[in-house]
Amino acid sequence: MFYEMFTHKSYEIEKSDIKRLFRLGFNCYELIADGFIRKYLEDREEDDKEIQRNLLQHLETKEHGKMSDEESDESNESDNVKGTETTKIFEEIIRMDLKRTGYDVEISEIERIRKFGVTAKIITTYEFIKKYLTIWNLKDEELDKQILQWRAENTKECKRCEVERLEKEFKIRKEICIECEKDIEKENPPDDKDEVEEDIKGPEIGSSKKPK
Numbered sequence: 288m289f290y291e292m293f294t295h296k297s298y299e300i301e302k303s304d305i306k307r308l309f310r311l312g313f314n315c316y317e318l319i320a321d322g323f324i325r326k327y328l329e330d331r332e333e334d335d336k337e338i339q340r341n342l343l344q345h346l347e348t349k350e351h352g353k354m355s356d357e358e359s360d361e362s363n364e365s366d367n368v369k370g371t372e373t374t375k376i377f378e379e380i381i382r383m384d385l386k387r388t389g390y391d392v393e394i395s396e397i398e399r400i401r402k403f404g405v406t407a408k409i410i411t412t413y414e415f416i417k418k419y420l421t422i423w424n425l426k427d428e429e430l431d432k433q434i435l436q437w438r439a440e441n442t443k444e445c446k447r448c449e450v451e452r453l454e455k456e457f458k459i460r461k462e463i464c465i466e467c468e469k470d471i472e473k474e475n476p477p478d479d480k481d482e483v484e485e486d487i488k489g490p491e492i493g494s495s496k497k498p499k
């Protein structure tokens with residue numbers, strides 16, 4: 288049934304392709320990155336290694352291109368079509384992602400959850416699904432309340448990347464997610480003085496750092 292979803296859309300991607308991409312280590316967010324699937328379809332016949340390399344490269348270019356997004360020359364005309372395409376693919380990806388973690392959730396159910404404003408990142412977490420399975424048979428209104436409450440208690444939005452994440456993706460009492468913290472660290476290597484202030488003195492003690 289869901290297989291049809293792909294075949295009569297312009298994307299000729301098949302379930303096996305998505306599985307393959309997962310196997311190569313890409314996640315559902317990467318799969319819906321702009322142009323990712325297109326790029327994959329171009330290279331589909333190549334071997335795994337080649338595909339992996341090309342796609343990583345593609346993601347990297349996207350990453351660097353983020354700043355000057357407005358000037359991107361592709362994507363304009365087909366934005367609307369692409370929107371629904373992406374949604375469909377997205378929902379299917381979520382479904383497969385859930386299936387991998389052992390949950391068999393119907394597409395219609397995922398559409399329903401998405402209507403309540405839950406992001407894919409949250410839907411595909413074990414924590415959310417565990418909760419959802421206990422409340423899914425509630426009426427919409429009540430379900431909406433329960434979901435909102437669960438989100439208020441278990442997730443928060445990172446102040447930096449503005450992505451809603453599970454609490455466990457933050458260090459305690461931090462407003463910035465661990466992923467962002469790592470990014471920041473990468474961008475400003477630790478000889479930045481502001482950061483070291485609390486560390487008594489001396490540029491680097493190194494005791495807490497593992498040698499590589």
Ligand SMILES: [Zn+2]
Pocket residue numbers: 445446447448449450463464465466467468
């Ligand atoms: Zn963040």
